[in-house]
Amino acid sequence: MELEQLALHRLAAECARWDVKLAEIESARRQAEQLVLSSGPVEGSDLAALASYKRHLRDEKEASLAHRRNCEQRMEQQRTRLLAARRESRLLEKLRQVRRAEWETAVNREFEMLAAETYLAQWAPRQHRESQR
Numbered sequence: 001m002e003l004e005q006l007a008l009h010r011l012a013a014e015c016a017r018w019d020v021k022l023a024e025i026e027s028a029r030r031q032a033e034q035l036v037l038s039s040g041p042v043e044g045s046d047l048a049a050l051a052s053y054k055r056h057l058r059d060e061k062e063a064s065l066a067h068r069r070n071c072e073q074r075m076e077q078q079r080t081r082l083l084a085a086r087r088e089s090r091l092l093e094k095l096r097q098v099r100r101a102e103w104e105t106a107v108n109r110e111f112e113m114l115a116a117e118t119y120l121a122q123w124a125p126r127q128h129r130e131s132q133r
Contacts, residue, residue, distance in 0.1 A: 001089050004082040011075040018068040025061045029054060 036042060036050045 001082070001085040004078065004085045008075065008078045008082055011071060011078055015068060015071045015075060018064055018071055021064050022061065022068065025057050025064065029057045032057075 032050060032053050036046050039046075
């Protein structure tokens with residue numbers, strides 16, 4: 001179960017890294033636009049370079065979003081595995097408790113039988129001695 005939990009934490013960290021990457025892409029897009037628009041007179045070549053850079057960022061964003069969705073799907077699958085492992089662990093613990101209780105009952109029954117046999121073994125010779133008097 002601990003391994004399943006660790007795997008879930010790793011996937012969560014991976015998803016967080018994709019979130020950071022997406023935020024960086026958005027920040028880069030805004031900075032590029034601001035740089036071009038705030039630099040004074042804008043030439044056509046500047047706008048063309050900005051458009052090309054924005055296309056590149058858009059492609060990078062789409063790829064990162066696909067990776068993020070994939071990571072989320074794997075995380076959901078891992079959550080399912082973790083829940084199954086927890087259920088199995090609880091079931092095994094319950095089974096151990098039942099088996100332990102059954103064992104304790106059997107041991108107690110055996111001790112009671114031994115005590116009864118011991119008592120009867122002592123009682124029979126006493127009865128025999130008292131009848132001989």
